[in-house]
Amino acid sequence: MDAVADEMKLLEYAVHQLPPLAVKQLIAHQVCVRCIFRLFNIHEGIYALICPTTLYAIIEKATEVEAATTESSQKSEVKSSICSVCLGVMQFSYRDQKDMLVEKDHAGDFAMTVAESVKEKYHEITSFTLEVSLPTLITENESVILSYMKKKYASEVWFQEKFSFEQIITVKDALKLSITHSLETLLGVKSSVSDFRIRLTYEHVDATSAENKTGKKQYNKRIKSGSNGFVKCNNEAMQSGDVSDSNFQMKKVGQPCHMTLTCSTEPxxxxxxxxxxxxxxxxxxxxxxxxxxxxxxxxxxxxxxxxxxxxxxxxxxxxxxxxxxxxxxxxxxxxxxxxxxxxxxxxxxxxxxxxxxxxxxxxxxxxxxxxxxxxxxxxxxxxxxxxxEKQKQYAALVWISRSISDADLEIVSSFKDLKVLQRTPIRVLHRRSPLDREKIIHWMKIEKIGGSSQYFLLHLCTHAGTYIKEFVHGDLGRTHPSIGSILGCRAEILQLDVTDVKMDILNE
Ligand SMILES: [Zn+2]
CATH class of the missing domain: 3.30.70.2510 (Alpha-Beta Plaits)
Structure with a gap:
C-alpha cells in the first residue's frame, strides 16, 4: 500500500507540471485521462491501476479543469464518453464476443477478465506472449491530436522543453504494460517470447454511422479522403475555450471497440x-x-x-x-x-x-x-x-507362368545391389511425369510355399521409391530387369506387404 501511496504522490506531482490549458482542451476533445497521461509521457504504469474518477480528481485539482466546465452534468459526460484517441482501449471499455458492453475501472480488473477466459480453455501454459491488434483509426486519431497540439503550442516553453513526440508510448504498448504484470500474477507464469500467444484484437465500426456495415475498409477510406464521414469537432466546451481550429478533424465515436480474445500455440x-x-x-x-x-x-x-x-x-x-x-x-x-x-x-x-x-x-x-x-x-x-536415407523390405506373393525350379531360387538370391531402370509406371503416369529412374534392389530371396509350384513369396530389400509391382511383372518392358525377365516367364504380383522400413528416426 505504501508503494501505491508513493506512486500516487509522484503522479500528483507530475500532473501538477502539466500545462492546464492544454489538458483542458484535450479533455474537451474527449481524450481520456489515461491518454492525456500517455501523451504527456507521465509515469507509464501506475495510472492504469487507478480508476478514472480518481484520475480526473487529480487532474481537476492540479489544472483547475473544474472552472472550465461549469455544468457538472457536462463534466460527467466527458468522463464517461469513449476516448476519441484510444476508442476506449485505455478505458478498458469494449464490446465482447457476445456484443455485451464491458467496462472496467482498473487494468487489474481487465487483466482478470482476460486471465479467466484463458484459463477456461488452457490448463498447462508455461509462459505467454501478449499480442495486441488495434484499429488503424487509433493511430490516425493520435496523429491528428499531436499535429493539433504542435500547431497550437509549438511556441510554448513547456512544449519545447518537455513535449516529445518520439517518447510517447503507443496505445498498444500502454495496454500491454498495463496488464502484463497482473496477467503474470493471475496466470502464475511469466511473460516472455513464448509459443503460447494471447491475442487481443480490437476492431471498430462506428455504430452511429448508417454506412457502418461495410466496416473497417470503408472507415479507413473515409479517413484518407477526409470526406463527410468526419464530424467536425464542435464540442461546446472547446468553443467556449479559445480553440478555433478549422483543420482539427477527428472521428467522434459513440461506441467502444469490439474486442476478441484468441489464444494460439505452436503445433x-x-x-x-x-x-x-x-x-x-x-x-x-x-x-x-x-x-x-x-x-x-x-x-x-x-x-x-x-x-x-x-x-x-x-x-x-x-x-x-x-x-x-x-x-x-x-x-x-x-x-x-x-x-x-x-x-x-x-x-x-x-x-x-x-x-x-x-x-x-x-x-x-x-x-x-x-x-x-x-x-x-x-x-x-x-x-x-x-x-x-531409407531402405525398405517387402514380402510379395508372386505367381509365375511356369513351375519354379531350384535354379531359379539360386539365380534370384545371387543378385546383390541390382540396378533396375524404371520408367514411370503406367498406373501412376496420370500424376507423375514420365521419367527414367535408376533404383537398387539390395537383395532378394524366394521362399517356396508348400504344395505349390507356381506361387512363391519373394522377399526383397530395395532402395526407397522402387515400384515393386512393376519390378515383378516388368510393366510391359518399362521396368528392366524384372522378375519376369530374369526368370524368362510371365510374373504377376498377387499381394504385397512392406515388412520393414529402415530409417534412423523414430526407432525405439
Ligand atoms: Zn484514451
Missing part, C-alpha cells in the same frame, strides 16, 4: 511408427466424389484418437513415404508425424502411452502404432531428412 508434434494390417485402408483420407475409398485411413485412425487428448483445433498427418491401399505395412512400421494444431494440452508421457494403447486396441484392428512420443518442432525436418 504439438507426436511421432511414432504405424503398422497397417489391412489391404483396404488408405494411408490418408481418400474420398473421391463423396465416396470413400477403403474402410478407413491411417491418418484418421491415428488423428481422431490423438486430437481429443490434446484438445486441439485440428491435425495434419505426415508420413515418411507411403504404401498403396492394398499393401500392408508390417515389421517395424513406417514413421509418421501428427501435427496437432492449437493444442490446449501438451500430453504427458502417461497419456501418450494411453493413446498408444487405445489405438492398438481399436475393435477394427486395422492399424497399430508404436514408439509414440512428443517430438518437438524439429520433428518435421527430422522426417524429411530421414526420407532420403
Amino acid at each position: 504439438v508434434y507426436i511421432g511414432g511408427r504405424y503398422l497397417k494390417l489391412s489391404r483396404n485402408v488408405s494411408q490418408t483420407r481418400w474420398i473421391i466424389d463423396d465416396e470413400r475409398k477403403g474402410d478407413a485411413s491411417v491418418e484418421e485412425l491415428i488423428g481422431e484418437n490423438i486430437l481429443p487428448v490434446c484438445k486441439g483445433d485440428g491435425y495434419k498427418f505426415h508420413a515418411a513415404g507411403r504404401e498403396d491401399i492394398d499393401v500392408r505395412m508390417l515389421g517395424s512400421g513406417r514413421p509418421f508425424l501428427i501435427e496437432i494444431q492449437n493444442a490446449c494440452r501438451l500430453p504427458s508421457e502417461a497419456s501418450i502411452k494411453e493413446m498408444e494403447k487405445k489405438i492398438n486396441s481399436l475393435e477394427s484392428n486395422l492399424i497399430r502404432v508404436k514408439h509414440l512420443k512428443i517430438l518437438g518442432s524439429q520433428g518435421w525436418s527430422l522426417m524429411r531428412e530421414g526420407e532420403a
Whole structure:
C-alpha cells in the first residue's frame, strides 16, 4: 500500500507540471485521462491501476479543469464518453464476443477478465506472449491530436522543453504494460517470447454511422479522403475555450471497440511408427466424389484418437513415404508425424502411452502404432531428412507362368545391389511425369510355399521409391530387369506387404 501511496504522490506531482490549458482542451476533445497521461509521457504504469474518477480528481485539482466546465452534468459526460484517441482501449471499455458492453475501472480488473477466459480453455501454459491488434483509426486519431497540439503550442516553453513526440508510448504498448504484470500474477507464469500467444484484437465500426456495415475498409477510406464521414469537432466546451481550429478533424465515436480474445500455440508434434494390417485402408483420407475409398485411413485412425487428448483445433498427418491401399505395412512400421494444431494440452508421457494403447486396441484392428512420443518442432525436418536415407523390405506373393525350379531360387538370391531402370509406371503416369529412374534392389530371396509350384513369396530389400509391382511383372518392358525377365516367364504380383522400413528416426 505504501508503494501505491508513493506512486500516487509522484503522479500528483507530475500532473501538477502539466500545462492546464492544454489538458483542458484535450479533455474537451474527449481524450481520456489515461491518454492525456500517455501523451504527456507521465509515469507509464501506475495510472492504469487507478480508476478514472480518481484520475480526473487529480487532474481537476492540479489544472483547475473544474472552472472550465461549469455544468457538472457536462463534466460527467466527458468522463464517461469513449476516448476519441484510444476508442476506449485505455478505458478498458469494449464490446465482447457476445456484443455485451464491458467496462472496467482498473487494468487489474481487465487483466482478470482476460486471465479467466484463458484459463477456461488452457490448463498447462508455461509462459505467454501478449499480442495486441488495434484499429488503424487509433493511430490516425493520435496523429491528428499531436499535429493539433504542435500547431497550437509549438511556441510554448513547456512544449519545447518537455513535449516529445518520439517518447510517447503507443496505445498498444500502454495496454500491454498495463496488464502484463497482473496477467503474470493471475496466470502464475511469466511473460516472455513464448509459443503460447494471447491475442487481443480490437476492431471498430462506428455504430452511429448508417454506412457502418461495410466496416473497417470503408472507415479507413473515409479517413484518407477526409470526406463527410468526419464530424467536425464542435464540442461546446472547446468553443467556449479559445480553440478555433478549422483543420482539427477527428472521428467522434459513440461506441467502444469490439474486442476478441484468441489464444494460439505452436503445433504439438507426436511421432511414432504405424503398422497397417489391412489391404483396404488408405494411408490418408481418400474420398473421391463423396465416396470413400477403403474402410478407413491411417491418418484418421491415428488423428481422431490423438486430437481429443490434446484438445486441439485440428491435425495434419505426415508420413515418411507411403504404401498403396492394398499393401500392408508390417515389421517395424513406417514413421509418421501428427501435427496437432492449437493444442490446449501438451500430453504427458502417461497419456501418450494411453493413446498408444487405445489405438492398438481399436475393435477394427486395422492399424497399430508404436514408439509414440512428443517430438518437438524439429520433428518435421527430422522426417524429411530421414526420407532420403531409407531402405525398405517387402514380402510379395508372386505367381509365375511356369513351375519354379531350384535354379531359379539360386539365380534370384545371387543378385546383390541390382540396378533396375524404371520408367514411370503406367498406373501412376496420370500424376507423375514420365521419367527414367535408376533404383537398387539390395537383395532378394524366394521362399517356396508348400504344395505349390507356381506361387512363391519373394522377399526383397530395395532402395526407397522402387515400384515393386512393376519390378515383378516388368510393366510391359518399362521396368528392366524384372522378375519376369530374369526368370524368362510371365510374373504377376498377387499381394504385397512392406515388412520393414529402415530409417534412423523414430526407432525405439
Ligand atoms: Zn484514451
